[in-house]
Amino acid sequence: MRRTYSATRNALLTSAGPTWGAGALAFAVLALLARLIAPGAFLYAARPMLAIGNDLSAAGERVYSAFADTATLAAKNQKLFEENSALAAENRALLAELADVRGLGSPDASAKSPAPLIAGVVSRPPTSAYDTLVAAAGRADGVFAGMEAFGAGGVPLGTVSAVTDSFSRVALFSSPQMRTQGWIGAHRIPVTIAGEGAGSFSASVSRDAQVAAGDAVYVPGPGALPIGTVARIDGDAAAPTETLRIAPAVNPFSITWVMLRDTGATFAASATSTP
Amino acid sequence: MIRGLFVILTLASVAVFPWPVPAVLALSVAVYEPLVPLAAGLFADTLYYAPHAAFIPYFTLAGLLVSVASYLVRRRLRAGIIGE
Numbered sequence: 001m002r003r004t005y006s007a008t009r010n011a012l013l014t015s016a017g018p019t020w021g022a023g024a025l026a027f028a029v030l031a032l033l034a035r036l037i038a039p040g041a042f043l044y045a046a047r048p049m050l051a052i053g054n055d056l057s058a059a060g061e062r063v064y065s066a067f068a069d070t071a072t073l074a075a076k077n078q079k080l081f082e083e084n085s086a087l088a089a090e091n092r093a094l095l096a097e098l099a100d101v102r103g104l105g106s107p108d109a110s111a112k113s114p115a116p117l118i119a120g121v122v123s124r125p126p127t128s129a130y131d132t133l134v135a136a137a138g139r140a141d142g143v144f145a146g147m148e149a150f151g152a153g154g155v156p157l158g159t160v161s162a163v164t165d166s167f168s169r170v171a172l173f174s175s176p177q178m179r180t181q182g183w184i185g186a187h188r189i190p191v192t193i194a195g196e197g198a199g200s201f202s203a204s205v206s207r208d209a210q211v212a213a214g215d216a217v218y219v220p221g222p223g224a225l226p227i228g229t230v231a232r233i234d235g236d237a238a239a240p241t242e243t244l245r246i247a248p249a250v251n252p253f254s255i256t257w258v259m260l261r262d263t264g265a266t267f268a269a270s271a272t273s274t275p
Numbered sequence: 276m277i278r279g280l281f282v283i284l285t286l287a288s289v290a291v292f293p294w295p296v297p298a299v300l301a302l303s304v305a306v307y308e309p310l311v312p313l314a315a316g317l318f319a320d321t322l323y324y325a326p327h328a329a330f331i332p333y334f335t336l337a338g339l340l341v342s343v344a345s346y347l348v349r350r351r352l353r354a355g356i357i358g359e
Contacts, residue, residue: 053291
């Protein structure tokens with residue numbers, strides 16, 4: 001019987017000439033070479049596309065929230081308004097207290113540390129995979145690997161893991177491979193906070209620790225800095241430990257700027273300055 | 276030409292959409308173009324991979340696996356039906 005096809009035919013290159021797939025792979029390899037050889041120029045070239053991604057994800061979030069129940073949104077809005085008022089009052093009180101302390105001539109730690117850098121965010125989750133940020137500040141601006149990134153309100157977000165002349169990549173604490181030491185609750189129970197992606201975290205604690213939903217989670221910085229709150233507690237009643245699901249204090253999907261500062265508390269020694 | 280548009284759309288979606296969108300597109304295009312999942316995965320890691328965020332470039336590996344699977348399927352089935 002006559003064969004209608006060849007068993008040895010190359011299934012990757014289906015036609016006589018180059019295929020679209022081969023072209024796509026060539027493009028990807030060229031992009032990789034560009035990142036390795038000229039990482040700064042590569043990010044400059046990719047920046048318009050990444051900006052479109054940010055705009056699309058923001059627009060998608062607006063459309064999604066438009067379908068939410070209006071009564072729930074109103075209740076949430078009221079709760080946020082009340083929390084905001086309380087926080088503003090607390091902030092004023094703390095600022096007044098700080099002014100009093102400075103007036104007494106106490107040493108000011110912040111005066112000794114170098115000024116933090118504010119950097120715009122070029123790419124962020126959910127478009128950016130791995131829960132990473134690309135910040136528009138690099139070596140030329142004084143950024144170096146190991147600096148810590150903070151969001152609005154001084155919330156710790158992650159660590160600078162790679163730097164080019166004009167850009168830097170920040171691995172968020174919520175990246176799937178990140179493990180951060182921190183504390184939970186008013187009693188400062190020590191835990192290892194594991195990144196779960198999409199801004200969320202998890203931690204495992206002993207059932208005897210008596211952690212409750214709503215407890216704040218802290219990481220070291222200048223003092224204990226809140227990184228999120230316990231949203232849910234999972235676990236078998238018979239198990240000695242329970243898993244905490246932690247919601248972030250800052251939504252990584254809406255980060256538009258970060259503050260970069262050297263805290264000296266992170267993995268500066270192991271971080272790289274490669275692209 | 277439609278095939279080419281889908282390939283370009285897959286690569287562009289890596290930069291502008293969350294990863295599930297290019298993943299679905301790459302899986303769809305893999306039926307006709309086995310190299311596209313590998314290309315999309317490599318491009319995603321080129322754009323977003325950062326040290327400490329992941330031990331290995333997962334998207335490249337996932338793309339490679341899908342490309343190999345697509346290659347094997349095309350090799351076993353009649354390529355004339357799928358690709359022509």
